Amino acid sequence: MQKNQIMISYGDQSKKMVKELLKEIKVETGLRQNDLIALKPNLINPTKSSQGATTDPEIVAGCIEYFRERGFNNLMIIEGSWVGADTERAFEVCGYKELSQKYDIPLYNLKKDNFIKKSYQQLEIEIAEKALEADYLINFPVLKGHCQTRITCALKNLKGCISDSEKRKFHRHGLHRPIAYLNKLLKQDLIIVDGIYGDLDFEEGGNPVKMNRIIAAQDPVLVDAYAANLMGYSIRDIEYIEIADQIGVGSKDLSSSEIIELNQDRETDITYSSGKIKKLTAKVKAKKACSACYGNLIHALKRIEETGQLDKIAGFIKIGQGYQGEKLFGIGIGSCCSGADGFVKGCPPSARDTLDFLAENYNIRV
Numbered sequence: 241m242q243k244n245q246i247m248i249s250y251g252d253q254s255k256k257m258v259k260e261l262l263k264e265i266k267v268e269t270g271l272r273q274n275d276l277i278a279l280k281p282n283l284i285n286p287t288k289s290s291q292g293a294t295t296d297p298e299i300v301a302g303c304i305e306y307f308r309e310r311g312f313n314n315l316m317i318i319e320g321s322w323v324g325a326d327t328e329r330a331f332e333v334c335g336y337k338e339l340s341q342k343y344d345i346p347l348y349n350l351k352k353d354n355f356i357k358k359s360y361q362q363l364e365i366e367i368a369e370k371a372l373e374a375d376y377l378i379n380f381p382v383l384k385g386h387c388q389t390r391i392t393c394a395l396k397n398l399k400g401c402i403s404d405s406e407k408r409k410f411h412r413h414g415l416h417r418p419i420a421y422l423n424k425l426l427k428q429d430l431i432i433v434d435g436i437y438g439d440l441d442f443e444e445g446g447n448p449v450k451m452n453r454i455i456a457a458q459d460p461v462l463v464d465a466y467a468a469n470l471m472g473y474s475i476r477d478i479e480y481i482e483i484a485d486q487i488g489v490g491s492k493d494l495s496s497s498e499i500i501e502l503n504q505d506r507e508t509d510i511t512y513s514s515g516k517i518k519k520l521t522a523k524v525k526a527k528k529a530c531s532a533c534y535g536n537l538i539h540a541l542k543r544i545e546e547t548g549q550l551d552k553i554a555g556f557i558k559i560g561q562g563y564q565g566e567k568l569f570g571i572g573i574g575s576c577c578s579g580a581d582g583f584v585k586g587c588p589p590s591a592r593d594t595l596d597f598l599a600e601n602y603n604i605r606v
């Protein structure tokens with residue numbers, strides 16, 4: 241895999257999808273058989289991945305099986321939950337204790353680890369020894385919103401590799417600069433983003449949006465730039481992406497990237513129980529809409545809601561395969577709605593493209 245590539249698999253069969261991605265990437269190339277491979281999920285709190293906060297254990301299981309099948313046995317799972325959450329409890333509730341027993345892989349609570357002081361541009365950061373020891377670090381962030389930094393994905397997920405006191409310090413320093421600097425001091429070799437479910441706006445979950453995809457990349461800055469776009473943000477909205485780009489952690493330049501989609505997904509399970517999501521989609525008429533497409537639309541509508549202009553949407557927005565070939569009055573989302581008076585191109589179109597299109601058509605300032 242090249243540094244400018246982003247590979248995507250759509251669907252919700254996470255174990256199978258991750259194995260296909262790793263095979264395509266040929267992740268084992270260049271690795272020695274006894275290299276220590278660290279698997280770093282996001283287990284911010286003890287909640288199931290379907291709540292939108294934590295990494296689906298099936299994704300990590302797929303990765304373990306992939307390496308095992310190729311004779312790589314020196315694997316470990318590492319994580320430290322957020323301040324106030326018990327990592328051991330998160331290991332149990334999120335399914336990682338079971339994973340560790342099933343595959344006989346050590347599970348390290350990084351809150352209990354030794355910490356090594358490292359510094360970059362006069363900022364000293366205590367980093368868990370286990371994370372630094374790894375020969376190859378695979379980061380498994382969740383694609384989700386964050387109340388302070390707007391999104392959280394690859395760059396921010398390394399926060400689970402620092403001490404609790406350091407996490408508090410990061411907040412005192414406004415998060416953005418320390419997150420970027422941490423990534424200068426601790427290198428991630430591969431990123432597998434869990435985009436099956438991710439929370440709409442909070443890192444602790446509760447309003448999960450089914451996005452039905454797993455995204456793989458080697459550049460954390462590039463994949464975060466892509467994630468920002470998927471959630472309807474401009475890269476300049478996420479300061480830590482800009483800083484990480486400037487200090488050479490990676491490149492935010494999506495125009496030079498190569499997006500490789502391994503498949504298409506037509507899964508249409510879009511039942512949402514969250515009141516927040518129901519409110520956002522009150523003006524949407526879906527007919528067999530793919531989860532991936534509908535998820536992007538929800539993020540675009542959320543960005544509009546934040547500007548207080550959701551009520552400018554007049555009539556109904558159409559989305560879904562059920563509209564294919566129909567002449568539609570008003571606005572549609574994606575190539576299925578090409579018969580509408582106006583529609584966003586793409587299959588699925590990104591949240592950013594959807595947002596720009598809706599803004600233009602409904603005279604919304606974003």
Ligand code: SF4
Nearest residue numbers: 530533574575576587
């Ligand atoms: S445009 Fe149609 S087929 Fe494509 S993702 Fe959207 S709903 Fe599915």
